[in-house]
Amino acid sequence: MQISLTSGLTQSPEGQELESILRSCVHCGLCNPACPTYNLLGNELDGPRGRIYQIKNLFEGKAVTHETQRHLDRCLTCRACETACPSGVHYAKLLELGRVEIAKQVKRSYLQRSIRKALCWIIPSTQRFGFLLTLARGFRPLIPFSTLKRHIPIAKAAGVWPESRHARRVLIIAGCVQPTLEPGIDSALARVLDQHGISASAFYSGCCGAVSHHLSAIDQTTTRIKAAIDALWPEIEAGIEAIIITASGCGAMLQDYADLMKHEPDYADKAAKVSALYRDPVQLIEQLTLNKVGQGRRVAFHAPCTLVNALKLEGRVETVLKQAGFEVLPGMQSSQCCGSAGTYSLLQPTLARQLRDRKLDQLQQPQPELIATANIGCLVHLNTASEIPVVHWLSLLEAK
Ligand code: SF4
Ligand code: SF4
Structure with a gap:
């Protein structure tokens, strides 16, 4: 990708990091299908490749508007795009730098x-x-x-x-x-x-x-x-x-x-x-070595994006729950965020609700006794609409 950052940036450590991340993107778009907002809205500018392009424009001194900021705000920072990217683009860092910069250039209401x-x-x-x-x-x-x-x-x-x-x-x-x-x-x-x-x-x-x-x-x-x-x-x-x-x-x-x-x-x-x-x-x-406390109870595990895409611990909680005697139901798409995402459910309530409802459809479909997760934000957000109790997986490990 051809990059010409504004002159003030090129020599700074931040500018060099930015340039290196931008250069690592080959613009292939393989990340787009993993992106929850791209899937929901169907707009290139609400997917990772489009956001990377907008951040590049921002740092090259091209005009950015409230609309650009809206596309960046709509990102969940779920990092599913990083997991999907074959070139190892550190998207989250790019977004962090881009959001700080656009806040300087575009004043919010x-x-x-x-x-x-x-x-x-x-x-x-x-x-x-x-x-x-x-x-x-x-x-x-x-x-x-x-x-x-x-x-x-x-x-x-x-x-x-x-x-x-x-x-x-x-x-x-x-x-x-x-x-x-x-x-x-x-x-x-x-x-x-x-x-x-x-x-x-x-x-x-x-x-x-x-x-x-x-x-x-x-x-x-x-x-x-x-x-x-x-x-x-x-x-x-x-x-x-x-x-x-x-x-x-x-x-x-x-x-x-x-x-x-x-x-x-x-x-x-x-x-x-x-x-x-x-x-x-x-x-x-x-x-x-855990006690077999699960007694075959059927659990759907919602793997938070932070557990899968940031901490890279996909599948590990599910294995522990199985060892503890639970039946962990398969088929949960860990790449699709539930919409909680830090303060996202408060700042983007409509999208957050749509993502939550999609996620709950998937989690509730096999009729589990419980839904378990590993993050307080996901737990509270899912519980606002779930017909099945949503709990932290750690609270399942003791005999009832
Ligand atoms: S972030 Fe990765 S997957 Fe997405 S367009 Fe760039 S290189 Fe391709
Ligand atoms: S962090 Fe999540 S919402 Fe944001 S661009 Fe990547 S996949 Fe899409």
Whole structure:
């Protein structure tokens, strides 16, 4: 691909990275069939190849408009295109750079800016999010429509956390919204690990930065990552074995710390250490011999995009569930996002609903007893319309 970036960019490390990613795309379009928004909207500009072309134009100084921004906003960052691409194009990085740049060139409306600011202020704060959800729960009985009610999840129990008693020790990072929405997931993992000789400590370091990253709020993302690293560092120096987070979306963010902080001299090495210590729960649990708790129950597993395309752990949870005695139903298309995608379901509600309904049709079709997933966002989003309970797979590993 012929590329002529604007002169200010060509010598910068960011410009060189950008150029190298753009050059790796041969414009073959093999990624388009994997793209949920391309499949839904049928428009080249709402597929990965078209978006790459628009980002190239943007950095070459060609005119971009609100329409260009709309096509980039509609991307779920699901990275199915990266998995499908035979040339290894690092699309997510390109999109990240493109969204930041277009925000400088195309001013959003006052309403859009206010909504984005509000999301950045509320969601990463467990206190603010918890307060608002508790308030909403108070009004829940007064809401006349059950479809609306389902958008306000009911309060759940936190579950018992085992005493720390083993030499092997890991941290489970609580994250921001999960302790309010589904406080029992982390303690369920802690109990399973405890039964197998690993003590897990709950760790509250605030939001990992994924929410502001989704919203292209770069300064806030960097601040949050630094705060998380500072909070984790004493534990790392004390010799923690692994850093775990039970939401695969946040896990993908921790895995990216090394890349996101590589130009920050005081944090680059520490960020690389955090990324190296990060493990998805399945990477620990697949090493254990689990009890056969499944009793043949039929489960449809929704593999989050972050688990498949970012963490590259496709099929691993399904294997663990089978080993634990569940019947895991085949035929779920992991490449098609459920529409949750960070703040996407809030900012692009129409597309998110369409993607959710397509996904639920597929998950519910074989009539499972349960739908399991590995990310809090997918769990809550699917539960807003599912006729079958959607749970985190970790909460299935104990005998009922
Ligand atoms: S991103 Fe990959 S699959 Fe898509 S057009 Fe470029 S080279 Fe082809
Ligand atoms: S990240 Fe997902 S939605 Fe965005 S272009 Fe790639 S496949 Fe399409």
